[in-house]
Amino acid sequence: MPGLRELLPALATKTYFNYGGQGPLPTPSLEAITASWRTIQELGPFTDAVWPFIEQETSRVRRSLASLCGISPHRLALTENVTSGCVLPLWGLPWQAGDALLIGDCEHPGVVAACQELARREGLSLHSLPVLELCQTTATADLEAAVLRALEQALTPQTRLVALSHLLWNSGSVMPIAAVAAALQQHPRQPWLLVDAAQSMGSLPVQEAAAAADIYAFTGHKWCCGPEGLGGVALSERLLEQAQPTLIGWRSLRHETAASSSFHGDARRFEVATSCVPLCSGLATSLELLAAAGTPAQRLERIQAGSLQLWQGLQQLPGARTLLPEPPPAGLVSVQLRGQDTAQVVKRLGAQGIWIRRLDEPDCLRACTHIVTDGAEIDQLLTALAAL
């Protein structure tokens, strides 16, 4: 993708593998953001003349994201970040003391801490769904069945919600979200399914999973290469019926000038108040640039080609052990290096202009490949790791 790559100034000055932390912002997206601000100042900022533009830019990104999720736009709420999308719909669900939350053991600390606080206040119990070891020991072809068996063993009559990432941020494994959703439908209490899609949105085709989950929350600033501060969440019809908003502002209300009005019936009930509209213009532009580079499936192939090259190179590296026993299903490649302090490795590579990150649980290094990663960069990383 030489065309897209040249639009990414972040990549001109470094060898970059932290797409799972934050993606590079294309120059046309930054230009769209500033153009949006100029238009808002020219027509507004608070006038009848500017509302159609604001509605247009908000709808444009809502439609794009809903289309990627394979849902109607009325099921898509815009949020500031992944956390807001995961957590806000949770608080207003009709919990009963004694309900159990079942949380994957690879979930992000933010989501886990939010569930802990929810459990404390509502008298819920917390349980762990062990998937990390399965990912490290199971052949890719057998992972879905293994996860479903682990789920079946962990579900109890009290389980009211299951939280699981679509693409695990540490091992880089894909969870069988649609199959998990189908299994939960068969369970007597039909637990809600919360999916952290921070790593999947923009890197995988997500339609099947997003349409099956009750809460499918993502950000625009990682694999979608949009600006930081804008994400979204796809919500199921039953969640929209059952969950009340918690962080309530004028955007949650059907009539913004009257507190006595009801909440929006659609996903906007989980939107809050004033947010940064120019970010919508930026993310919409980034999504258009990605779409021009290929379908989600075509882009995943390109991402996989890079992660395969990296994973295979790591197999040749003495003392290296990839977290996954087979080539990664997407763009996250995690590895442990015998005898190396991971924080020191990040620092030493950074000094050479090569950027990867470390993770705590398990203690490992993570490098990501995106559609703009080229083979020479991967060789450079492998050479630097070999020279440690």
Add this chain to the structure above:
Amino acid sequence: MPGLRELLPALATKTYFNYGGQGPLPTPSLEAITASWRTIQELGPFTDAVWPFIEQETSRVRRSLASLCGISPHRLALTENVTSGCVLPLWGLPWQAGDALLIGDCEHPGVVAACQELARREGLSLHSLPVLELCQTTATADLEAAVLRALEQALTPQTRLVALSHLLWNSGSVMPIAAVAAALQQHPRQPWLLVDAAQSMGSLPVQEAAAAADIYAFTGHKWCCGPEGLGGVALSERLLEQAQPTLIGWRSLRHETAASSSFHGDARRFEVATSCVPLCSGLATSLELLAAAGTPAQRLERIQAGSLQLWQGLQQLPGARTLLPEPPPAGLVSVQLRGQDTAQVVKRLGAQGIWIRRLDEPDCLRACTHIVTDGAEIDQLLTALAAL
């Protein structure tokens, strides 16, 4: 302030009186935002090289806002908007069923709706503190005493929180926040004081009120002339001790990589997750431009000169009745026009490039003067109103 005015492209194309809805963004602030994005792309976006810059820009705006509030930066949380600042700290307070919330009758529908939902879930009762009629009928010099009498009458042994705006968005009156806080200290249960500072921050000196309230929540995009999508909240020491965060993400946690870590002890416990750092650079720049135009007290004098001119002109307008019986204490001027449909008036003035807004309760028109408003604009508005 001809210098600042020329930096505001929004004012070049219209006659603008909606500063209470959204302030114009200075060109240097937009340039600071885009420069911030370019720096993040050059050094990052996710590298050890970029963290010092992000910390610098975040700290810079946090320090500026804390200084305006007269508090230490550890009491200042950055938020996406006023609503988040008002509502997030509320949910994690130690409520007991039967506690009562006392809410001013001029509060914004978003905050009222959030309190209604909080009351529904926690079994609280809601009560109204009537201040609108006092504002419309009381001389400015007597308003503080009248509000304190109304407060005394409305407080009960169950009152656990009082919610009141500093500068009322409809009448434009200033509430005696520090005196209210002092009165609440004398009450047996020492109710928490929540202050919506959407209209006061950037238009009034706020130090005394912000330091006295438990929750003093504001936005940067109205009177501070910063970008939309960034605000903050000043929190009291007792609130920081008593309230748990609700919308929890990596920024709420003391160690962002571990859910088992505790929450930040300072106001960052109410920050959530990734937000748009370039907005910090923009708001910091706007605050510097305002500071260069004078102290908060000097700027209020300039604002008052404009609102006085407008208020006096309205006294001469047949059929016009200002909501306030005396010149406004700040920049909000609300008026009712006998026999005119307010929505139609907004539309007809807008067609002439003059922008004011209407409000529902009470049904009225509102025009705001800021330090950049010039006398000729006010004359133009008065002439247009006279010609309706």
